[in-house]
Every structure is written in structure tokens, then in C-alpha cells.
Amino acid sequence: MEVKGHLPQAELKRLERVEKDADRAKRLRIVILAQEGWTAPAVAMAVGLSRRICQRWVRRYNEQGLAGLNDRRGREERLPLTPQQQDEVRQRLDAGPTAEDDVCSLRGKDVQRILAQEFHLLRSLAGVYHLLHRLGYSYLRPRPRHRKADPEKQTEFLRQWPERVQAIAAAYPTKRLRIYFQDESRFGQQGTTTNVWARTGSRPTAIRQTEYEYLWVLGAVCPETGHAEGLLSPQLNAKIVNEFLAQFARTIPSGEHAVMLWDGAGFHISRQLRVPDNVTVVTLPAYSPELNPIENLWHYLKSHCWRNRAYDNYDALEQAAVDAWTKVALDAELMKTVCAATHLDRATSN
Structure with missing residues (x-):
């Protein structure tokens, strides 16, 4: 040679x-x-x-x-689709099932059929899953969306958000703005279950309580600083919200002004509502929980702390809520991640 x-x-x-x-x-x-x-x-x-x-x-x-x-192994393999076909497949998947698909969700078998019939690409089921991952897809559980949600109003709210923040900043020129997201969640004996690791082929069991005691957890989180404030209450009305706002306002430093985003629930727009001077409230579009990242905190608490459990009475519920809030919500770095507001151009005061 x-x-x-x-x-x-x-x-x-x-x-x-x-x-x-x-x-x-x-x-x-x-x-x-x-x-x-x-x-x-x-x-x-x-x-x-x-x-x-x-x-x-x-x-x-x-x-x-x-x-x-040099070792050439690990080079990115070429997809069996042209760039144009890749875009077409993505558009087809993003659009969801059609009436002709006759299914409520596109699963692996459905994608396999679509690739064969519409793109003349034959692949095994394992090959279909591999292709989907290569195209940037994962099998995710959708977040519930209210049928009355108005995407145009949501888009308009996000478009106007920077101007609204600037107007609030102009009204308090000597203050540093901090953006908070507020919401309430019910926690009680109507339990839910979450996934657990178990042996393949087994059917694990977990406690799911079906009694009726409950309490309300009110919370507000600043994604910029990770600061979180909460209140537990056996009931929820404008009076309780006023107590929460008064408690929250006392935690705001003198050189700051809080902008609190929340939904349009009745106790948020009540005539009895008393908003402290160092807080400005902004109402989100109707039926738009996806614009309020504190919803992620409720999901985190339920999935990490409250599911697969039973509680004897209100006192047990209250103690579990306090323990979970102390462990999770008072971790500022965790709150910055869990309640990150990436959908807003300006969710901080920078």
C-alpha cells in the first residue's frame, strides 16, 4: 500500500x-x-x-x-426526507388529526400510515418514533385550554405588554418595578395520582382520596427574583384576597413597586377589593391560564408533594400545604425556573 x-x-x-x-x-x-x-x-x-x-x-x-x-462515528445521519418534506411533515403533525384520520390524537401507528400514504415513506414503528425524535417531536400531554379562550386577545395582550410596563414605570419613576404573577389553587382530599417507577408489566397502586375537606392556597411569585408569598385559607372571597394583598405589600421593599398579573375572577374585580399603594394589578385575558406561569407552581406542588397521599382532616391538609410551600416556594432559584415567564417580552424590571 x-x-x-x-x-x-x-x-x-x-x-x-x-x-x-x-x-x-x-x-x-x-x-x-x-x-x-x-x-x-x-x-x-x-x-x-x-x-x-x-x-x-x-x-x-x-x-x-x-x-x-479521526473517528467518524456519531456523524449526524441524514433524514430520509428532503428539507421541504420535513417542513410538510411538521405542518401535518402540528395541524393535528383531520376528519379523515378518524382519531382524537395522532399516535405512532397513525404517523406511520401518514408517512406511507402522503409521503410514500415506509418505516417500521420503531423507525417512525426515531424519525419523530429527529424532527424535534416528543409525545407530550397537552395543557388544557378553555374552549372560550381568544388567541387574538392573548396575542394583543402580549403585544401591548411592553407599553403597559413602561406606562407603570413612568407613574412610579423613583421605584424599581418587580413583576409578579398571582393565582389561587384548591388543595384537599379529592386526591390525584401521579406516575411511579414500577416493574414492567405490573400495575402499581397508589392512594387516591375521595373525601371533601379542602383549603385554598393563594400565591404570588416574581420570576425575576424568585420571591414568593403565600396564604392559606379555608375559604376564598374578596376579603381573603384583600388580606393576602396587605400581607404581600408588606414584603415589598420601599424602593420597589410590584406589578401583579392575575386572572379576572370575581374576587379580583370586586368593588370590595383594596389594592395597596405599592401594588398595581393587571388583569390577564379571559380563559388564559397559559399566560400565568404560577400555574406551573400548582402543577409542581401537586405532582411532587401532594399526589398519591391521603389526609385525615383539615389540620393535616394545612400542615402538608405549609411543608410543601416551605420546601418548594421558598426556594428562590427553583421558583425562577418553575415560574419562568418566557412568553412575555418583559417579565422583569431590567
Whole structure:
């Protein structure tokens, strides 16, 4: 085998001695032996590889020098679809099932059929899942959306948000604005279950309580600082919201002004509502919980702290709520992540 003189043999042997990667050292040995005049079958026998593989590494060295001996495994494989077809598949999946699909959700088998019928691409079910991951898709549980939600009003709210923040800032020029998101969640004996690790093929069980005691958890979180304030109450009305606002206002430093976003619940727009001077409330569009990231906090508390459990009475519920709030909501760094408001152009005062 002919070897081009990219490097002298002495240098190749030195590199082989210091090379820590066994596979790369073996490739250097192939080049060295070939340079010494060994035939391909002899080199193959000496290093324990096939003749063709030895010839391939010599050819790569001749073409690219030492770079040709790098491991090429792990290169991104090419998709069996053109860029245009990839866009078309994404559009088809994003649009959801059609009337002709006759299903409520596109599963692997449905995507397999769509690829075959509409894109003339035959793939096994495992191949379909692999392709979906390569296209950037995961099988996720959708977040509930109210049928009365108005996407246009939501878009308009987000578009006007920077101007609204600037107007509030102009009204309090000596204050630093902090954006908070507020909401309430009911926690009680109507329990829910969450996933657990269990042996394949088994059907694990978990407690799901169906009694009727409950309490309300009121909370507000600033995604910028991770500051969270909460209040527990056996009932929820404008009077309780006023108590929460008064408690919350006392935690705001003198040099700051809080902008609190919340929904349009009756106790948020009641005539009895008393908003402290260092708080400005902003009402979100109707039926738009996805615009309020504190909803993620309720999901986190329920999935990490409150599911698969039973509570004897109100006192037990209250203690569980306090323990969970202390563990989760008072962790500022965790709150910055759980309640991140990436959908707003300006969710902080920067």
C-alpha cells in the first residue's frame, strides 16, 4: 500500500506511543506498517482487522493526513426526507388529526400510515418514533385550554405588554418595578395520582382520596427574583384576597413597586377589593391560564408533594400545604425556573 509522506515515520511512531485512544493508536500502526512496505493482508493480520478496513484507513490518511484517522462515528445521519418534506411533515403533525384520520390524537401507528400514504415513506414503528425524535417531536400531554379562550386577545395582550410596563414605570419613576404573577389553587382530599417507577408489566397502586375537606392556597411569585408569598385559607372571597394583598405589600421593599398579573375572577374585580399603594394589578385575558406561569407552581406542588397521599382532616391538609410551600416556594432559584415567564417580552424590571 502506498503511503503519502505527510509525516516522517519517526513522528508517526512517536504519536503512536503517546496516543491514549487505543483505536487511534491502531490506525497509526496501520499507517506505519504500510509505510514500511507491508502488504494489506499482512497489516490486517498484524492488527486484527480486515484488509478492506486497513486499506480504508491508509486511504483516509493519504487524503487528509492525521485528520483522516479521526473517528467518524456519531456523524449526524441524514433524514430520509428532503428539507421541504420535513417542513410538510411538521405542518401535518402540528395541524393535528383531520376528519379523515378518524382519531382524537395522532399516535405512532397513525404517523406511520401518514408517512406511507402522503409521503410514500415506509418505516417500521420503531423507525417512525426515531424519525419523530429527529424532527424535534416528543409525545407530550397537552395543557388544557378553555374552549372560550381568544388567541387574538392573548396575542394583543402580549403585544401591548411592553407599553403597559413602561406606562407603570413612568407613574412610579423613583421605584424599581418587580413583576409578579398571582393565582389561587384548591388543595384537599379529592386526591390525584401521579406516575411511579414500577416493574414492567405490573400495575402499581397508589392512594387516591375521595373525601371533601379542602383549603385554598393563594400565591404570588416574581420570576425575576424568585420571591414568593403565600396564604392559606379555608375559604376564598374578596376579603381573603384583600388580606393576602396587605400581607404581600408588606414584603415589598420601599424602593420597589410590584406589578401583579392575575386572572379576572370575581374576587379580583370586586368593588370590595383594596389594592395597596405599592401594588398595581393587571388583569390577564379571559380563559388564559397559559399566560400565568404560577400555574406551573400548582402543577409542581401537586405532582411532587401532594399526589398519591391521603389526609385525615383539615389540620393535616394545612400542615402538608405549609411543608410543601416551605420546601418548594421558598426556594428562590427553583421558583425562577418553575415560574419562568418566557412568553412575555418583559417579565422583569431590567
